Amino acid sequence: MTNAYHPHNHKHCIEEALQEARSLCKDKGARLTPLREKVLELVWQSHSPIGAYDVLAELGRLEERAAQPPTVYRALDFLMEHGLIHRLSSLNAFIGCSHPGEQHNSCFLICEKCRVTQEIEHLGIEASLKDCAQSQGFQIKDSSVELSGLCPNCLGADTE
Numbered sequence: 001m002t003n004a005y006h007p008h009n010h011k012h013c014i015e016e017a018l019q020e021a022r023s024l025c026k027d028k029g030a031r032l033t034p035l036r037e038k039v040l041e042l043v044w045q046s047h048s049p050i051g052a053y054d055v056l057a058e059l060g061r062l063e064e065r066a067a068q069p070p071t072v073y074r075a076l077d078f079l080m081e082h083g084l085i086h087r088l089s090s091l092n093a094f095i096g097c098s099h100p101g102e103q104h105n106s107c108f109l110i111c112e113k114c115r116v117t118q119e120i121e122h123l124g125i126e127a128s129l130k131d132c133a134q135s136q137g138f139q140i141k142d143s144s145v146e147l148s149g150l151c152p153n154c155l156g157a158d159t160e
Contacts, residue, residue, distance in 0.1 A: 004047035048115040049093030111151035
């Protein structure tokens, strides 16, 4: 998994996400339309969350015929339903999923300064949440943990 906070070829992240989406949709018999694929590409354009209206604005800039809000929301819903993106509730924005096709609980590190967001897998967090819920007789169906703070790059910039 690429670390969003370290320099890397981000074009590779986008290409990998699109390839995985095509493969997963084909395996599920789901239709990854050109618009859905373009929306996924826009969500993956950086490691920063993007709002639905920002996606809409980008599509309007790129396409002759502008997409309408319901069309973009349907595309985002499709991508979430198929595990290709996540919705960050605290920001009302979307981010690409770093492990599509795998059932997993999500944990995100969100930089308050540069907005770069890293999806992490941490079994300790999952186990703690599960134990806490079970002690209350609650069964978790889905969870998303969003931690905000400063990334290593912004922390370094603040100390200089």
